[in-house]
Amino acid sequence: MKRILVIGGSRYFGKSLVTRLRDEGNTVTVLNRGSSAPPPGVSRLLADRDDEDALRAALARRDFDVVVDQVCYTPFQAAVARRVFAGRAGRYVMTSTMEVYDPATLPTGSAPHTVPVAEDHLDPTRPPHALPERSSRPMPSEAHAYAEGKRSAEAVFLREPPFPYVSVRTAHVLGGGRAEFTGRLAHYVQRIGAGTPVDVHATPYGTSFIHHLEMAAFLHWTVRQTFTGPVNAASHGAPDVLGLCAAVAERLGRRPRYRVVAAGEEASPFSFDRAYAMDNGRAAALGFAFGRVADWLPGAVEETARATA
Structure with missing residues (x-):
């Protein structure tokens, strides 16, 4: 069984993921700012992930087989996590989004799309995508900010990653009332x-869409795998x-x-x-049945x- 840290994980498919991991017999810890208590049998650490000193203090000497990062939205957050979890994480899984492929938010000069979009269409570490860890570029809309933040967060982790790294590019998640x-x-x-x-x-x-329970199941499956790099998660x-x-x-x-x-x-x-x-062929070839x-x-x-x- 594994020692697993989930950053966030207090609502929607993240909450389902935490209970799945716990029920499998893993030692599960969630890290958040205290917005809600974890389910029974799950430990919690309180810290603001943007505060590097506070994050290090909360973690103390702990390390983990897998870290699942549900709430990384900016390159700054990714840079903090990259430094803090170097030497502490055996594997790092970031929940990203299909919005990284959105032509309406891609920088000028991006390659034209082929549809459905496969993972190798986007390499966020290469121009025109790569951004500094603290970006001051003005964002024209909330959608642009979200997509560009996720792309640049991926880029921070993918450039010489200090641990095996996966970015799960999720489809639009539905279900759950x-x-x-x-x-x-x-x-x-x-x-x-x-x-x-x-x-x-x-x-x-x-x-592309995915059911919230299927999304939790996909992340649960990903925790147990050894592949690295971006992977699309979408129902057929x-x-x-x-x-x-x-x-x-x-x-x-x-x-x-x-x-x-x-x-x-x-x-x-x-x-x-x-x-x-999105094209979900990579995940299917690795063994997940959507x-x-x-x-x-x-x-x-x-x-x-x-x-x-």
Whole structure:
């Protein structure tokens, strides 16, 4: 059994991951700022991960077979973790995002996409992607800040990593009813249920999704593996926003209504005017069996409908 530290892990699929690791018999510790208590049988360390001295003090002399970093959003956070966990982590797994591939947030000069997007499409350690560990570059939007922060955090770890390192590029995570704190699926349930038009692009592209329990299962599986580098995590199938609306409408017994937005205008979540659905072939070749969006999406809609009733 392994000694595992989960940074974050207090909600959604991170919470499910912690209980899975505990139930397998591992010695599990979570590190956070004290927002919520861990489940029984799981230890906790209190520290602000941005405060390097406080983080070192909280860890004391501890080391871990695996560190799972659920809440690394910036190159500064990655640089702190890289220094602090050098010599302490036998393996480091960072939860990243499919947003690193988003053409709308990629720097000028990036290579054109092939879809679905495989891991080797993006090397964040090479120009034009690589950023300094403390970036002062202005971010034009929250989406740009999130995507660029994750890309540059990956770059910090991937440049001469002091431990075996994995970045898990997650698809859009759905399911769990109220636990799905982003409210993106609830957006559709509420609008379609009320007969309110859903804002969509004229020709929306498909995107990648994964169920929250499948995401926890994938991270749990990754902890037990030895591969390194980026890996995409996505269920099979890439429905567009119209397919998502159809699944919601079928559960609610309503006909969806749409409002087509102009180019550049903000649309509903998961309506995309560019393609970057992910290829999950690397993870599948390594041995993980993904489910299909079409199989779990109706249940996720049902959960959300009950939670928002």
